[in-house]
Amino acid sequence: YQAKGEGGGVRHFEPWMLDRVHRRHCLESRLRHALEAEELFLHYQPQVDLRDDSLIGGEALVRWQPPGEDPISPGEFIPVAEESGLVLPLGERVLDLALGELRGWLDAGCACPHHGIAVNVSPHQFRLADFVQRVEAALQRHGVPARALTLEITEGAVVRDLGDTIAKMHALRELGVTFAMDDFGTGYSSLSQLRQLPLDTLKVDRAFIRGVNEQPRSAALVGSILDMARNMELYAIAEGVETAAEHAFVADRGCEAYQGFLHARPMVGEEFARRLPTR
Ligand code: C2E
Numbered sequence: 001y002q003a004k005g006e007g008g009g010v011r012h013f014e015p016w017m018l019d020r021v022h023r024r025h026c027l028e029s030r031l032r033h034a035l036e037a038e039e040l041f042l043h044y045q046p047q048v049d050l051r052d053d054s055l056i057g058g059e060a061l062v063r064w065q066p067p068g069e070d071p072i073s074p075g076e077f078i079p080v081a082e083e084s085g086l087v088l089p090l091g092e093r094v095l096d097l098a099l100g101e102l103r104g105w106l107d108a109g110c111a112c113p114h115h116g117i118a119v120n121v122s123p124h125q126f127r128l129a130d131f132v133q134r135v136e137a138a139l140q141r142h143g144v145p146a147r148a149l150t151l152e153i154t155e156g157a158v159v160r161d162l163g164d165t166i167a168k169m170h171a172l173r174e175l176g177v178t179f180a181m182d183d184f185g186t187g188y189s190s191l192s193q194l195r196q197l198p199l200d201t202l203k204v205d206r207a208f209i210r211g212v213n214e215q216p217r218s219a220a221l222v223g224s225i226l227d228m229a230r231n232m233e234l235y236a237i238a239e240g241v242e243t244a245a246e247h248a249f250v251a252d253r254g255c256e257a258y259q260g261f262l263h264a265r266p267m268v269g270e271e272f273a274r275r276l277p278t279r
């Protein structure tokens with residue numbers, strides 16, 4: 001097999017490279033290169049109010065398009081980035097790109113939606129001793145108000161060191177940053193840990209949404225998560241809403257907002273900016 005190499009040369013791909021371990025290894029070095037070559041960019045997925053489809057926020061999602069090749073999905077390269085430590089420079093880049101684009105939109109006369117722009121934060125990033133300072137510095141660098149930024153954390157950020165996580169969340173909230181728990185219910189955190197986190201938003205994972213109209217247990221689960229969110233005074237966003245029936249279900253159960261292909265797929269920043277309110 002031959003494939004276009006990184007420096008424009010030709011590089012060999014052997015059948016053994018299809019082996020999972022080697023594919024990972026290969027992806028890792030390509031990702032390292034992609035970070036240097038600035039091949040990563042962002043798409044934004046609108047988050048909308050379930051009652052009237054008005055925009056409440058947007059999630060920044062990293063994209064990797066190696067020149068002349070098929071795009072590689074974050075579902076494939078984020079795990080590699082997590083394992084290799086590349087998720088640290090990647091996360092820094094994503095934050096920088098998102099705040100830079102947001103600054104541009106604000107300068108062009110757009111207003112930030114109510115729930116801000118959401119950026120995914122990996123547990124590794126969150127564990128950095130100077131994570132709070134890094135976020136603060138990025139906000140200052142771009143002149144973006146902290147209330148315009150939501151950080152999406154996962155349960156993985158919680159299980160290692162709950163006290164440290166809480167302290168960092170409080171420090172960032174002090175600045176005005178808000179927090180969403182992403183993919184809720186798919187990780188290993190406990191409800192007792194969750195209860196202690198200063199969260200604003202709970203995002204119901206799309207794996208649960210998928211079954212709500214066919215599987216009574218998925219329906220019960222999503223219903224219970226939404227009840228819990230309401231009782232804990234958390235704003236609830238349903239992810240991955242694809243059908244009118246799923247939309248009706250979560251709206252019925254008191255969910256506030258959703259993101260999903262039913263409303264819009266992730267899109268380039270320019271297109272997302274056209275949906276923003278003006279000042
Ligand atoms: P996530 O944070 O839960 O992001 C939502 C994912 O669901 C996105 O996939 C989005 O395109 C997809 N999605 C949204 N609506 C629908 C729908 O109606 N149907 C279906 N089937 N999918 C929908 P994407 O962009 O491929 O990202 C996958 C995951 O990769 C993200 O899940 C997140 O965990 C991770 N990721 C993406 N960008 C970043 C990033 O900048 N940093 C970090 N650390 N992780 C990221």
Ligand code: MG
Pocket residue numbers: 059120152182
């Ligand atoms: Mg997310």
Ligand code: MG
Pocket residue numbers: 182183203205239
């Ligand atoms: Mg999510």
Ligand code: MG
Pocket residue numbers: 182183205206239
């Ligand atoms: Mg998810």
